[in-house]
């Protein structure tokens with residue numbers, strides 16, 4: 173195991189199995205919709221989750237990316253910066269926002285409001301991880317892979333200072349590696 177890891181919280185098989193369940197659930201939820209949803213994934217953390225999830229959605233979906241940033245190291249800085257906006261319009265579309273983690277909830281709340289203000293018909297959220305103990309704004313995902321305790325996690329897209337996103341599992345970072 174990597175020397176900066178305390179433990180593995182979710183292994184690859186568990187994550188893939190949960191993505192399959194979520195994909196099947198989303199297929200059911202949207203299959204009678206007028207139009208398939210546009211998946212909007214937030215760079216960079218949600219990329220591995222998006223890649224796994226879409227294999228299991230049996231609909232003619234499309235996806236696009238936004239890049240917003242609010243973290244320096246392990247600290248949420250509160251102020252959400254847009255680094256890259258969507259390439260396409262969301263007007264009258266059913267949007268499924270794809271996140272790796274909902275932590276304080278600030279990113280999700282801000283992006284959800286932005287998409288609604290741009291005329292999205294509906295905005296729902298699917299997240300791989302939810303850390304409810306850390307929430308500072310009132311927001312919940314519609315579909316959640318796993319609820320996790322209040323520990324700083326890395327892997328499957330999640331980073332510490334841009335590192336460890338490529339781990340095929342989610343692990344807890346040792347405090348001595350970031351404090």
Ligand SMILES: O=P(O)(O)OC[C@H]1O[C@H](OP(=O)(O)OP(=O)(O)O)[C@H](O)[C@@H]1O
Pocket residue numbers: 214215216217218240241242243248271272273274275276277278279280330331
């Ligand atoms: O609920 P919050 O406290 O807002 O935190 C969650 C957000 O923070 C992280 O993104 P970050 O801004 O670090 O960008 P990244 O995806 O490129 O790592 C993570 O990927 C979520 O998008």
Ligand code: HPA
Pocket residue numbers: 243273275323324325326330331332
């Ligand atoms: O626990 C986390 N790990 C990595 N990035 C994050 N962004 C919010 N929470 C986390």
Ligand SMILES: [Mg+2]
Pocket residue numbers: 217243330331
């Ligand atoms: Mg991050």
